[in-house]
Amino acid sequence: MSNEKKYYGYQGKWLEVDLTKGSLKDRVFEEATLKKYLGSSAMGTKILCDETGPETDPLGPDNVIIFAAGFLNNTKALLGGRYQVISKSPLTNAFGEGNSGGTFGPALKRSGYDGVIVKGASEKPVYIAINNGVGTIESADGVWGRDSFETSDILQEKYGKKAVVACIGAGGENLVKYAAVMNDGHEARCVGRAGMGTVMGSKKLKAIVALGEHETQVMYPDKLNEDVKKIAKELGPSLKDNPFRKYGTPFAYTGALATGDLPIKNWSVGMDENMKKLTIDTLEKKMDLSAYFCKQCILGCGVTVQVTEGKYKSGKTGGPEYETMAMLGSNLLIDDIQAVQWGNELCNRYGIDTISAGSTIGWAIEAFEQGYITKEDTDGLELKWGDPDVMIELIHRIAKKENIGKLLAEGSAKAAEIIGGNSDAFAVHVRGLDFPAHDPRSHLASAIAYVTNPRGACHQASAHNLDKNPTGIETIRWDKALVPGSSEHVGSWVAELQNAMNMIDSLGACKFSGTVLGASPITKYTEWINAITGWELQPADVAEVGERIHNLKWLYNFRCGATRKDFKLPPRISTRKRGALDNAEHLPSIDIMLSDYFYQRGWSEFGMPLPETIERLGLEEYALADVHPGPKLEIG
């Protein structure tokens, strides 16, 4: 079915669903708005800012959750198949979002919509079905209570194999604060971070099913198609057989271990010899591997695995990403790769973020060691390092919120607040979002990235490995050389990379786009945006959209109560040295980098956008009228 709407690149409408009223309607935005807030992250953030605020309870009916297809979804653009979910986060009580690959984003656009805005809350469990431009609210009888794999199977049986399902499992249903949105069934693609699945659960929204045949109109299709073919031809044989495709992101594990980037024993030590057992060499011995491709991808880094024998024997399913190998593996001193994969599968079925789960379990084991948690609290379970059975049992209890699982379902930050004492000293998070598996004591850029990324400690909203100038992701407005091991200019680099990464998210593009498209993905994507829309943007315009998105997210955070004091690292990272390898003695100099960062951003000493920055980005309607932003910084 062809799309006869006037928009190019967009389907031209969003589906707005009110679960309290049980109503659905189409919502249309002006083209000027769609250009100013280009793509999923931009539009989702704008809608969140317009519809919610500091008084909004993240788990109340007034919260809004937005499922947004990436701008490049459903076109021929390479690596453009990702989608975004945005809401006020129940984990951080501030801006929240997550991102996933697979096939759901393009399916959403093929269903006829650029996104779905969900308001209110249903009294009974429901799911939303969108079939060729028509949305309906359906009873979730038969799927509520099922895990994410089963839910996808059941709904695909009903709607056909072309239907793509995004859903929650027990994690979301039971309001685990870091519940995920899972898509593509057994392939287990995941919107992991910040509790987006929790928001779905609070609305009794089990799933969204998307299917359809709507094309996305492209102004100059030949231009786009020829460029895509040319790139694919040039890359040719290097795509068919390469370590990305063979191993996926677990490939990063060896590098992380060698450079001191890897979390080990709740970030408390720099090396453990047993953690060398979790490399790709063991991965390929202990399970069958095959490549998985997100829609529109030619890299295929999403490895599918199967453990065919032993205690953790299971079916073919999405394998562990690097983050999971680290957070459920080395972070807990577990060296059994099959056990890590079983933990991964459980988290996927339950719909729980493996990063926050691993971080919170690590905190819990240390709290048990320190006497803050006892066997009485755990119903006799001894929490200890290196024990896969403990990790697995705690995942079950967290998902079901049973026994100690009820506390751990809050995330490490809140759990530490509840337990009290000095237990917050080893809760490793920024503003409530647990650290991903990259150590700021090893890579300085991670330090500044984590404290300044809008949703909290996040490795995806900037580039975390900035020991020298990376060529993987292009920045447009900054090109000064970094000095390895020095804090100089790192803050500015991170600011510009955040702008680029915001844009890559909003386009629905993959962070590995630099690997495939070369050193200038923003320039290349600008060409493709213009080919799709007929606009005449420059790369600097696209980078400015990224800057606009970032500032808008932070204006939301400030409205929700964030202040300068929130730009800080947790004690475990700011005061405890790793003690091993070349960076054994490093601790991040966060304040030097923050000064640099604020200046580059056009923010004040208080870490807030200055009036001239807000005006330049056209964000006046979101300015904080009752808050003084603070003095401008001078760089001497």
Added chain:
Amino acid sequence: MIRVNNKETYYDKEVRLDVLLEAIKDEPYHMLIMKNDYFVVLNGKFVDEANYQKIVITNDDDVKLIPSIIGG
């Protein structure tokens, strides 16, 4: 044979690391990584680029080339 990222190269004895990297950089299996920023991990240890010319690789060595932008 000397292996890089678990794939055999055509060196079956010893070779200097910088020579090895130069020899394989246009091979399809390695091209995607080597055309971008990457670093070398030799037998589990990070190797500074300044030392590439000083290190001799043998059949017993485990050589991994890790992209700088990876990890998710």
